[in-house]
Amino acid sequence: MAEELTTLGQHMDPVVVKLWELQNMLKSTGVTVEIQRTLDEALDLFFKRERCCEDHTSPASLELQQISHMTFSHPWEDLYAQGKTLWSLRPFMMVGFLEGQFLKFLVSMSNAKRVLEIGTFTGYTALAFAEALPEEGEVITCEFDPYLENLVKEYTSKSVHGRKISIRIGPALETINKLADDKQSFDIIFLDANKDQYWEYYQVIMDRGLLAPRGTIVVDNALFQGQVYCETKDKMGEGMKAFNENLSRDTRVKTVLVPIRDGVRLIRRIEDMLAKGQAD
Numbered sequence: 461m462a463e464e465l466t467t468l469g470q471h472m473d474p475v476v477v478k479l480w481e482l483q484n485m486l487k488s489t490g491v492t493v494e495i496q497r498t499l500d501e502a503l504d505l506f507f508k509r510e511r512c513c514e515d516h517t518s519p520a521s522l523e524l525q526q527i528s529h530m531t532f533s534h535p536w537e538d539l540y541a542q543g544k545t546l547w548s549l550r551p552f553m554m555v556g557f558l559e560g561q562f563l564k565f566l567v568s569m570s571n572a573k574r575v576l577e578i579g580t581f582t583g584y585t586a587l588a589f590a591e592a593l594p595e596e597g598e599v600i601t602c603e604f605d606p607y608l609e610n611l612v613k614e615y616t617s618k619s620v621h622g623r624k625i626s627i628r629i630g631p632a633l634e635t636i637n638k639l640a641d642d643k644q645s646f647d648i649i650f651l652d653a654n655k656d657q658y659w660e661y662y663q664v665i666m667d668r669g670l671l672a673p674r675g676t677i678v679v680d681n682a683l684f685q686g687q688v689y690c691e692t693k694d695k696m697g698e699g700m701k702a703f704n705e706n707l708s709r710d711t712r713v714k715t716v717l718v719p720i721r722d723g724v725r726l727i728r729r730i731e732d733m734l735a736k737g738q739a740d
């Protein structure tokens with residue numbers, strides 16, 4: 461709970477942020493004890509629900525827990541101030557425990573063998589995918605910031621599944637175009653990098669054969685802290701909103717947006733959603 465209390469103002473769900481702001485406002489404006497208590501209970505209920513989901517989810521592996529711990533304790537601000545990272549990386553960029561386990565389920569359920577990830581950060585999701593893949597499975601993960609390469613290798617190599625992961629450093633658009641030139645294809649493709657290029661990534665994925673037959677694209681941050689259904693505040697929010705709208709007009713695919721953490725959107729080709737010969 462201590463971690464939650466200090467980071468409420470950065471919560472992915474704008475409803476929680478608003479409640480938290482209200483709670484702080486009311487502290488300085490003498491409202492009745494009942495109003496204060498009801499608001500405290502509302503926030504508490506929200507976290508009880510989150511905790512309940514976590515309590516009833518299988519635990520993460522020791523190696524995933526180590527990555528999570530390292531991500532929260534790494535000196536990101538100092539590294540950025542010293543010019544060692546390209547941008548100000550933050551622990552909440554990592555999907556974390558609940559979504560990590562959900563993603564593992566998707567990989568396992570789809571019998572995937574090859575996963576492409578756009579946006580590695582500290583390697584949490586890359587390792588979660590690798591853990592759910594068979595022995596011969598492979599995760600190719602794309603990252604722009606060279607600082608992260610050794611860190612990811614150091615931590616993922618602590619796991620027997622780490623050898624399934626290879627990291628490609630550089631702008632993801634270039635990397636995925638090279639993968640397409642090499643005729644590579646993937647059963648699961650996870651988009652979790654700069655939202656302003658999601659639509660470009662999607663077009664390469666769909667038009668250049670990166671998505672294997674019966675493959676699924678998984679898009680993280682599909683709600684983008686509420687910016688896709690409220691006012692957009694920055695170019696990442698605008699990118700995510702445009703992506704969602706463009707995608708909803710794409711008649712080649714079926715899609716569902718589920719409100720896990722910051723929103724996860726799943727995308728499959730129409731023909732892969734239908735039994736043979738069946739109409740929609």
Ligand SMILES: C[S@@+](CC[C@H](N)C(=O)[O-])C[C@H]1O[C@@H](n2cnc3c(N)ncnc32)[C@H](O)[C@@H]1O
Binds near residue numbers: 580583604605654
């Ligand atoms: C949200 S984090 C990824 C989190 C990771 N999937 C996880 O949950 O453990 C996004 C990452 O994408 C990287 N990134 C941003 N723009 C990129 C680009 N154009 N090409 C490749 N990586 C990029 C960032 O450096 C950052 O590490």
